[in-house]
Amino acid sequence: MTTxxxxxxxxxxxxxxxxxxxxxxxxxxxxxEEFVAFIGPRGCGKxxxxxxIAGLTPITSGQIQHAGGGDINQRTSYIFQESALLPWRxxxxxxxxxxxxxxxxxAAISERIRDVLKLxxxxxxxxxFPLQLTPGMKVRTSLARGLITQPRTLLLDEPFAALDAIAxxxxxxxxxxxxxxxxxxxxxxxxxxxxxxxxANRVVVLAANPGRIAEIIDVPESYPRKLEWRETDxxxxxxxxxxxxxSRVQEDAKKA
Amino acid sequence: xxxxxxxxxxVAVIFFGVWGCLAFINTDLNVLPxxxxxxxxxxxxxxxxxxxxxxxxxxxxLGFFLAVTLGVLTSIALMTxxxxxxxxxxxxxxxxxxxxxxxxxxxIIAPVSSFVSVxxxxxxxxxxxxxxxxxxxxxxxxxxxxxxxxxxxxxxWQEITMLRLPHALPQLLTAIxxxxxxxxxxxxxxxxxxxxxxxxxxxxxxxxxxxxAQNYAGVxxxxxxxxxxxxxxxxxxxxxxxxxxxxxxxxxxGHA
Ligand SMILES: Nc1ncnc2c1ncn2[C@@H]1O[C@H](COP(=O)(O)OP(=O)(O)OP(=O)(O)O)[C@@H](O)[C@H]1O
Ligand SMILES: [Mg+2]
Numbered sequence: 001m002t003t004x005x006x007x008x009x010x011x012x013x014x015x016x017x018x019x020x021x022x023x024x025x026x027x028x029x030x031x032x033e034e035f036v037a038f039i040g041p042r043g044c045g046k047x048x049x050x051x052x053i054a055g056l057t058p059i060t061s062g063q064i065q066h067a068g069g070g071d072i073n074q075r076t077s078y079i080f081q082e083s084a085l086l087p088w089r090x091x092x093x094x095x096x097x098x099x100x101x102x103x104x105x106x107a108a109i110s111e112r113i114r115d116v117l118k119l120x121x122x123x124x125x126x127x128x129f130p131l132q133l134t135p136g137m138k139v140r141t142s143l144a145r146g147l148i149t150q151p152r153t154l155l156l157d158e159p160f161a162a163l164d165a166i167a168x169x170x171x172x173x174x175x176x177x178x179x180x181x182x183x184x185x186x187x188x189x190x191x192x193x194x195x196x197x198x199x200a201n202r203v204v205v206l207a208a209n210p211g212r213i214a215e216i217i218d219v220p221e222s223y224p225r226k227l228e229w230r231e232t233d234x235x236x237x238x239x240x241x242x243x244x245x246x247s248r249v250q251e252d253a254k255k256a
Numbered sequence: 257x258x259x260x261x262x263x264x265x266x267v268a269v270i271f272f273g274v275w276g277c278l279a280f281i282n283t284d285l286n287v288l289p290x291x292x293x294x295x296x297x298x299x300x301x302x303x304x305x306x307x308x309x310x311x312x313x314x315x316x317x318l319g320f321f322l323a324v325t326l327g328v329l330t331s332i333a334l335m336t337x338x339x340x341x342x343x344x345x346x347x348x349x350x351x352x353x354x355x356x357x358x359x360x361x362x363x364i365i366a367p368v369s370s371f372v373s374v375x376x377x378x379x380x381x382x383x384x385x386x387x388x389x390x391x392x393x394x395x396x397x398x399x400x401x402x403x404x405x406x407x408x409x410x411x412x413w414q415e416i417t418m419l420r421l422p423h424a425l426p427q428l429l430t431a432i433x434x435x436x437x438x439x440x441x442x443x444x445x446x447x448x449x450x451x452x453x454x455x456x457x458x459x460x461x462x463x464x465x466x467x468x469a470q471n472y473a474g475v476x477x478x479x480x481x482x483x484x485x486x487x488x489x490x491x492x493x494x495x496x497x498x499x500x501x502x503x504x505x506x507x508x509x510g511h512a
Contacts, residue, residue: 084400
């Protein structure tokens with residue numbers, strides 16, 4: 001890990017048009033190739049943090065610095081909860097979309113499409129349309145599309161929320177594998193403490209109204225982490241730490 | 257399964273039976289020709305009828321295509337500029353409901369040629385229904401898909417051609433289908449009113465001639481021919497929408 005953080009969020013506040021403060025003086029440094037998970041109660045501003053990083057919504061005050069400068073959109077990819085696939089394009093064509101939007105010709109990107117399809121194990125469904133895909137394949141397609149631009153930062157907004165437990169675990173394990181091959185910094189929003197602990201270096205527990213950091217839990221286990229690691233006491237302990245932090249946040253909210 | 261074919265055929269047989277009986281009862285009046293008389297009239301006058309149909313069809317098809325093209329372009333402008341939308345929305349709503357018969361006199365007020373008259377009225381009759389449906393459809397694009405295009409820095413025209421238009425296509429095609437049914441009606445009414453100064457008679461003018469000659473079988477044959485033209489046009493649009501949308505709809509009837 002380098003000394004200069006990949007992402008530096010400094011004193012960021014966010015108010016939407018209705019004037020409600022969603023985030024207040026939010027600061028966090030995210031190191032290069034670090035994996036940070038955000039977890040917190042509904043509506044505490046998790047998606048807002050990712051949207052601010054992606055430049056999808058303007059910052060009210062404070063600043064977010066991306067290492068290396070340049071255009072944010074060349075370096076971040078946003079994975080939406082709903083997969084956000086275009087129903088009239090097949091898998092291959094959905095995955096190639098970001099490059100087509102940059103003006104590249106279909107022939108020039110077929111190789112790169114093939115690479116990411118293989119990476120996510122969906123090359124056998126490359127001609128299918130979203131309607132013909134299982135929920136898991138949809139998420140894989142959306143992840144493949146996110147990685148085709150070779151982003152420095154991947155922003156994942158509850159990407160596995162629509163999946164059953166088995167598919168979820170399989171995708172977490174695959175995300176782990178993919179990260180060993182393609183090095184990127186990741187910010188994951190999730191409601192699952194186990195998923196957060198399994199994937200992340202640090203789990204950021206958020207409190208609501210206004211959104212702020214309540215606790216940060218380090219997960220020192222080295223990568224790549226195997227699915228078996230989830231059976232160990234160390235894993236369980238980290239998960240309990242996150243869950244306890246979440247219940248403290250909820251109790252504080254009740255008192256207030 | 258076979259009922260799907262048998263029942264409509266029974267309905268057709270009953271329809272022709274009732275029609276024949278009514279015509280038989282009314283023989284003295286000679287106002288309602290039977291199916292056989294109608295067929296004979298169609299066959300006997302086929303040269304004049306199809307020549308007349310050809311005269312109107314050219315102007316009608318051109319008017320229809322112009323209406324669809326201009327309608328979509330207008331909708332894009334209305335979608336983009338709120339001011340335009342506020343100014344024109346009530347007029348679009350009212351004018352799309354204006355009966356064709358009230359539009360036709362426009363063509364007589366400015367009688368350049370019958371071709372131009374039919375063209376203008378067909379265009380007016382088809383334009384407003386397209387704009388009325390296309391404008392809200394272009395604005396109803398899913399938020400995550402718009403966000404996706406924003407994160408990849410899509411240009412205004414990329415967003416329209418690669419996202420908003422295909423997303424609105426199902427509703428758009430339904431509106432175009434309706435316009436395809438209006439077009440022949442508009443053409444005939446206009447031709448009937450404005451066709452007097454035409455060298456070659458169109459269907460409307462031929463209709464006038466038949467009425468003057470008390471050739472009611474001819475009138476019926478002509479109406480059936482006009483209705484069939486509308487059905488063929490709408491059917492063509494339907495076939496196009498079936499083939500373009502079949503991959504991304506739950507079933508082929510989803511957009512009918
Ligand atoms: N465009 C917007 N305009 C106004 N308020 C908004 C907007 N987007 C989000 N909010 C509000 O900001 C707060 C935080 O929203 P956000 O979507 O970031 O929460 P979240 O933590 O992602 O919630 P969830 O767990 O439900 O996904 C919520 O109270 C929400 O109602
Ligand atoms: Mg959210």
